[in-house]
Amino acid sequence: MSKDKTNLSRRNALRLIATTAAAVPVIGCSEKAAPKVELKEDKAATKPAVKNLDAPKQTLARGTPTDPDLLNPVVPWEMQLDARELAVLAALCDVIIPADEISPSASSVGAHHYINEYVSAPYSNNKADLVTIRGGVVWLDGESRRRYQGPFVELNESQKNAICEDIKWTRNAKPEFQAGARFFAKVRVLVSTAFYTTEEGMADIGYVGNRPMASFPGAPPEVLKRLGLES
Amino acid sequence: MASEDIENKEYDALIVGSGAGGGMAAYVLATAGLKVLLLEAGRSYDPVKETPMFNLPKDAPLRGGSTPEKPFGFYDATVDGGWQVPGEPYTQGSQEKGRRFDWWRARMLGGRTNHWGRISLRMGEYDFKPYSRDGLGFDWPISYQDLAPYYDKTEMLIGVYGTNEGLENTPDSSDGVLLPPPNPRAYELLAKKACDKLGIPVIPSHLAILSERLDHENIPQKLFPDNKLAQDVTRESMKSRAACFWATPCGRGCSIKANFQSTTVLLPPALATGNLDIITDAMVREVTVDKKGKANGVVYIDKDTRQEKFASARAVVVAASAAETSRILLNSKSTLFPDGIANGSGVVGKYLMDTVGAGVGGQIPALENMPAHNEDGASAMHMYMPWWLYKEQLRGDLNFARGYHIEFGGGRSMPGAGAFGGMGDFTEGAYGKDLKKACRRYYGSFVWFDGRGEMIPNDDSYCEIDKNQVDQWGIPVLKFHWKWSDQELNQAAHMHKTFAEIIEGMGGNVTTTVQTDGAKAIINGGAIIHEVGTARMGSNPKDSVLNPYCQSWEVPNLFLTDGAPFVSNADKNPTLTIMALAWRTCDYIVEQFKKRNI
Numbered sequence: 001m002s003k004d005k006t007n008l009s010r011r012n013a014l015r016l017i018a019t020t021a022a023a024v025p026v027i028g029c030s031e032k033a034a035p036k037v038e039l040k041e042d043k044a045a046t047k048p049a050v051k052n053l054d055a056p057k058q059t060l061a062r063g064t065p066t067d068p069d070l071l072n073p074v075v076p077w078e079m080q081l082d083a084r085e086l087a088v089l090a091a092l093c094d095v096i097i098p099a100d101e102i103s104p105s106a107s108s109v110g111a112h113h114y115i116n117e118y119v120s121a122p123y124s125n126n127k128a129d130l131v132t133i134r135g136g137v138v139w140l141d142g143e144s145r146r147r148y149q150g151p152f153v154e155l156n157e158s159q160k161n162a163i164c165e166d167i168k169w170t171r172n173a174k175p176e177f178q179a180g181a182r183f184f185a186k187v188r189v190l191v192s193t194a195f196y197t198t199e200e201g202m203a204d205i206g207y208v209g210n211r212p213m214a215s216f217p218g219a220p221p222e223v224l225k226r227l228g229l230e231s
Numbered sequence: 232m233a234s235e236d237i238e239n240k241e242y243d244a245l246i247v248g249s250g251a252g253g254g255m256a257a258y259v260l261a262t263a264g265l266k267v268l269l270l271e272a273g274r275s276y277d278p279v280k281e282t283p284m285f286n287l288p289k290d291a292p293l294r295g296g297s298t299p300e301k302p303f304g305f306y307d308a309t310v311d312g313g314w315q316v317p318g319e320p321y322t323q324g325s326q327e328k329g330r331r332f333d334w335w336r337a338r339m340l341g342g343r344t345n346h347w348g349r350i351s352l353r354m355g356e357y358d359f360k361p362y363s364r365d366g367l368g369f370d371w372p373i374s375y376q377d378l379a380p381y382y383d384k385t386e387m388l389i390g391v392y393g394t395n396e397g398l399e400n401t402p403d404s405s406d407g408v409l410l411p412p413p414n415p416r417a418y419e420l421l422a423k424k425a426c427d428k429l430g431i432p433v434i435p436s437h438l439a440i441l442s443e444r445l446d447h448e449n450i451p452q453k454l455f456p457d458n459k460l461a462q463d464v465t466r467e468s469m470k471s472r473a474a475c476f477w478a479t480p481c482g483r484g485c486s487i488k489a490n491f492q493s494t495t496v497l498l499p500p501a502l503a504t505g506n507l508d509i510i511t512d513a514m515v516r517e518v519t520v521d522k523k524g525k526a527n528g529v530v531y532i533d534k535d536t537r538q539e540k541f542a543s544a545r546a547v548v549v550a551a552s553a554a555e556t557s558r559i560l561l562n563s564k565s566t567l568f569p570d571g572i573a574n575g576s577g578v579v580g581k582y583l584m585d586t587v588g589a590g591v592g593g594q595i596p597a598l599e600n601m602p603a604h605n606e607d608g609a610s611a612m613h614m615y616m617p618w619w620l621y622k623e624q625l626r627g628d629l630n631f632a633r634g635y636h637i638e639f640g641g642g643r644s645m646p647g648a649g650a651f652g653g654m655g656d657f658t659e660g661a662y663g664k665d666l667k668k669a670c671r672r673y674y675g676s677f678v679w680f681d682g683r684g685e686m687i688p689n690d691d692s693y694c695e696i697d698k699n700q701v702d703q704w705g706i707p708v709l710k711f712h713w714k715w716s717d718q719e720l721n722q723a724a725h726m727h728k729t730f731a732e733i734i735e736g737m738g739g740n741v742t743t744t745v746q747t748d749g750a751k752a753i754i755n756g757g758a759i760i761h762e763v764g765t766a767r768m769g770s771n772p773k774d775s776v777l778n779p780y781c782q783s784w785e786v787p788n789l790f791l792t793d794g795a796p797f798v799s800n801a802d803k804n805p806t807l808t809i810m811a812l813a814w815r816t817c818d819y820i821v822e823q824f825k826k827r828n829i
């Protein structure tokens with residue numbers, strides 16, 4: 001066939017090969033397409049399948065918000081909170097999820113950084129939460145100074161708890177603590193997500209999945225017994 | 232294939248869309264020896280290379296949580312999709328509550344099969360003849376018996392686990408077709424115990440997941456007794472699929488090919504025949520006709536150059552997903568077909584349906600403080616409840632005419648974005664060590680129940696071309712009109728009542744509001760993403776678009792193989808039926824080619 005086809009036809013052919021490449025080698029049936037593909041696959045295989053900010057772009061994913069590179073996730077937005085705000089949040093995170101005999105504290109697994117990531121996201125909900133969190137941090141520090149003449153991070157455990165007792169639940173917080181309670185509720189939601197999605201948090205509650213198994217055992221006998229379900 | 236121009240090749244069939252319906256068409260036609268060209272609007276996509284199987288939520292932005300760009304979360308396999316697609320708007324006939332239709336689309340090779348829920352239920356005898364049973368809606372021109380052999384074949388090909396229970400209007404598969412279901416989880420058994428008392432059957436779910444490897448020695452032979460090419464490519468494809476390893480969420484796709492995706496199960500063997508060419512990033516605008524009124528190809532927009540192109544074939548198969556298929560037909564205007572191709576009846580766009588959805592959540596004290604154990608399983612239901620009140624309904628004891636099945640979940644799944652977000656309210660404000668103790672105690676004790684019910688087609692639910700708007704490809708967009716009838720609203724209220732009873736029967740407490748007003752219980756049109764209809768089949772060209780073989784009455788070489796031909800939308804999730812129907816249609820197309828009718 002003549003070589004001077006239009007650009008369009010060549011591109012169509014390339015696209016077709018890319019498509020074939022995506023599908024055929026795994027079933028080992030296409031001698032023609034396979035060599036072209038293996039090169040690509042070799043490269044792809046060397047990429048780490050973990051979060052890596054400097055990872056090279058995937059061959060297939062376009063790296064747009066609706067088509068991100070799923071194997072190499074990146075957080076594309078700028079962080080909004082400053083170091084001082086993060087320090088207050090870290091302290092509050094640890095009041096909400098402190099270390100105990102089973103697992104470490106929330107800040108030790110970076111929960112405050114997750115809050116920063118969350119409130120910095122460019123979506124309307126997150127932007128509204130940024131206001132709640134920033135305002136809450138100012139209020140919390142102000143309240144600490146009013147009550148104990150020092151910033152929140154410098155309070156002792158019982159002082160921190162005393163403030164948190166007043167704002168722990170929006171439904172029974174006094175009117176003057178309603179705004180604080182809404183801030184606290186939002187932080188608690190975010191810290192919970194942050195903490196329980198880490199290996200440490202998952203181990204704490206006894207999540208033992210995401211492990212390949214040859215067969216699925218179903219409910220263990222001791223569980224069935226407790227539920228009165230043994231056959 | 233050498234790099235000569237696709238446009239110079241002569242194709243027997245041209246397929247639009249590569250999802251459930253288009254993928255099946257490509258597989259059946261290419262293995263039958265036809266030369267096939269498939270046009271897909273989205274990009275090329277390979278689950279084997281692109282699926283983040285074991286990545287943890289914390290490796291992704293926002294712990295993998297949903298965003299406007301990724302409504303089902305970062306790791307969801309959907310590419311360029313959701314209820315909004317960038318640059319591809321649609322409009323609403325009304326902004327009133329309950330009158331909107333939200334349209335979910337995916338723009339990728341394999342369409343929505345890359346991230347669907349894999350629930351694969353057969354429609355039953357009643358479902359094909361609903362009008363005959365209660366005088367509402369319309370009968371299909373085919374019966375369950377016509378489709379049963381294709382259900383068997385489709386299930387054998389894609390691999391579906393489940394059991395035969397012999398229940399009313401819940402068809403059994405032929406012996407040896409289904410794969411064994413996985414063992415149930417604790418909360419599933421507890422729900423079963425509660426449902427036993429309420430007379431609600433709880434049986435193994437049917438999911439398109441390989442609980443075992445497929446029998447590649449024998450199945451290809453059974454599927455294609457006289458076709459060596461089809462046997463060979465199917466055998467190789469089946470060999471390449473592993474059994475599920477009971478870990479990793481299916482909605483990301485499955486790189487070991489244990490679940491069904493068009494991109495792992497249908498397109499690879501079709502490509503391996505050498506009979507299929509695929510062009511991705513090709514957005515089809517319209518089907519073109521020759522002077523005699525036969526379809527001769529399609530005009531599509533090449534997304535890279537943003538220019539119109541033409542591709543031709545002897546037959547055209549449209550499977551762009553129900554509403555999009557009607558959009559293409561309605562936009563295919565010519566002197567012969569001024570109201571859109573194949574639309575002499577005026578029915579194109581009409582009788583759009585979704586599934587009725589409503590849900591209730593609860594907390595079960597008996598499930599608190601369980602010893603740690605693995606409840607991942609197939610990352611979705613191992614059991615479900617088929618509709619059970621057929622007799623009561625027939626007697627007129629219920630204030631709605633059609634059934635629903637129940638999908639339910641819970642247990643000790645992997646915590647993701649939103650984990651324990653409700654714990655503050657649930658514990659009246661616990662924090663500190665109390666919060667940690669509460670999370671340990673309550674983890675795995677929450678359950679939810681979702682109804683999936685039949686919607687009866689009505690005159691107020693349809694789509695049409697919006698005369699005032701085009702998308703970024705210059706193609707006129709759809710305007711949706713939507714209305715639930717009392718049938719659906721009453722059904723949704725019944726769902727809420729039933730789910731509360733089950734939760735209480737499990738010794739639990741309902742944690743969401745139980746609505747007695749169906750309009751408050753029902754979820755938006757389009758939200759369940761089971762839209763079908765808009766180009767229904769029938770026995771009369773006056774009130775239907777297609778004959779019983781999904782062939783246009785007016786344009787004999789034009790076929791539809793997605794959800795558009797559906798006459799009714801049983802409570803059963805539609806995709807298995809889409810594929811079985813597509814296979815049957817394509818066998819018919821092959822026959823027509825052999826007889827030289829096309």
Ligand SMILES: Cc1cc2nc3c(=O)[nH]c(=O)nc-3n(C[C@H](O)[C@H](O)[C@H](O)COP(=O)(O)OP(=O)(O)OC[C@H]3O[C@@H](n4cnc5c(N)ncnc54)[C@H](O)[C@@H]3O)c2cc1C
Pocket residue numbers: 247248249250251252253254270271272273303335336337338339340341342343344346347348349350351352513514515516550551552553555559760761793794804805806807809
């Ligand atoms: C999250 C989710 C869960 C689901 N769970 C289930 C379930 O458990 N069970 C079930 O039965 N169903 C389920 N579904 C529905 C199921 O995905 C659809 O019924 C099925 O995929 C429809 O097949 P289709 O071929 O009609 O459309 P699709 O699979 O959507 O494929 C259509 C293809 O056509 C392409 N296309 C569209 N327009 C054009 C054009 N103009 N030109 C060229 N190409 C075009 C699209 O890009 C797409 O690739 C679920 C859907 C979603 C999103």
Ligand code: SF4
Pocket residue numbers: 440441474475476477478479480481482484485486487488489490608609610
């Ligand atoms: S649960 Fe099984 S089928 Fe689903 S993605 Fe994981 S391995 Fe694949």
